Amino acid sequence: MRPDAVRGHLDGLILAVLEDGPRHGYAIIEALQARSGGALDLPTGTVYPALRRLERAALLSGAWNTVGGRERRTYTLTRAGRHALARQRSEWHEFRAVMDAVLRPARPAGEAS
Amino acid sequence: MTRKCPVGQHVAALERALHGPGRVRRSMVREVRDGLDDAVDAYCRGGLDPDAAAAQAVRDFGPVHEIAPQMQEELAARQGRRTAALVMVAFPGLVIAWDVVWRSGTAWHPGEIAPVSLVMARLEDVTAIVGGLAGLVLVVAGFLRLVPQRLVTALAGLLAGVGGLVCAGAAVLMNVASPTSSASLVATNPLVLPAFVVSGVMFLAIMRAGFRALRAARRRVPSDE
Structure with a gap:
């Protein structure tokens, strides 16, 4: 999948993989790749500024914690983040429904009736 | 050349490109470094030799000229x-x-x-x-x-x-x-x-x-x- 196609949706994808619990940066990247079956071909470096942007927007809270014996910055979805995720899901379903309707192959004119 | 060398060079280049509050900048760079080390470890576990693993992790991360402006946006904010x-x-x-x-x-x-x-x-x-x-x-x-x-x-x-x-x-x-x-x-x-x-x-x-x-x-x- 082209990185440009994903970029506008990266925030929602990150919120989604944090829904089931806190993760650190690389674990988030792994979860994105696992959930997409490896189809997300995004530079992994783009995830880190996105995490900070979501944290600044109070959709995530970040803190340094010890994970597996190493200090890692872990991110947790906030209440505002859960609301934002629900809203993005709803908007995505609407968007997909519209795109499906428009992109559906047109039936030949003779089959109209 | 040590196995972390390409990672160290990439992180150093990224750090040089960033300006902003010192504590936040250091925290962001450290987080990137941790993530790249994790990626190298994962590739090594997958069978790559350390140098190839480090080179692949850096390629996956993306070039500094593409990632640094996104990080700079946060530091500027x-x-x-x-x-x-x-x-x-x-x-x-x-x-x-x-x-x-x-x-x-x-x-x-x-x-x-x-x-x-x-x-x-x-x-x-x-x-x-x-x-x-x-x-x-x-x-x-x-x-x-x-x-x-x-x-x-x-x-x-x-x-x-x-x-x-x-x-x-x-x-x-x-x-x-x-x-x-x-x-x-x-x-x-x-x-x-x-x-x-x-x-x-x-x-x-x-x-x-x-x-x-x-x-x-x-x-x-x-x-x-």
Whole structure:
């Protein structure tokens, strides 16, 4: 999948993989790749500024914690983040429904009736 | 060549390209470094040799000229917020502090003060109050995302720089134009000298924050080397 196609949706994808619990940066990247079956071909470096942007927007809270014996910055979805995720899901379903309707192959004119 | 070498070089190039609040910048770079080390470990577990694993992790991460501007956007936002908050508090704070000093000891006698000193005193007060209010507007605009964050940061930098220079210039001119009154004030009021020192320190802090905000808001294309 082209990185440009994903970029506008990266925030929602990150919120989604944090829904089931806190993760650190690389674990988030792994979860994105696992959930997409490896189809997300995004530079992994783009995830880190996105995490900070979501944290600044109070959709995530970040803190340094010890994970597996190493200090890692872990991110947790906030209440505002859960609301934002629900809203993005709803908007995505609407968007997909519209795109499906428009992109559906047109039936030949003779089959109209 | 050690196995972390390509990672170290990439992180160092990224760090050189970033400007902003030191603690946040160091935290961001450390987080990237941890993530790249994790990626190298994962590739090694998958069967790659360490050098190939490090090279692959760096390729996956993306080039510095592509990633650094995205990280700089965040640093600029945080620097802008800090500078605007400092201006919002420091400018009116200095006016109030000097007002307390004037009221606590011998006041200037109007006949002893050069007219230019009175004009400079008024200019300093007006600049500080308007600057403080502008700082408040920028803080609110940044929080509510009313304007692009880089613009908030650039305006906060300009506000700190111009406001700081006007206030400091007016303060110097005010005292130089009425040297006898200033000397008598220093001699008779023990709060005046500490107030000058605090004002000087605040001026330096405001100018530093202004410079950092302008540097953080600047768009540049970093090198990958």
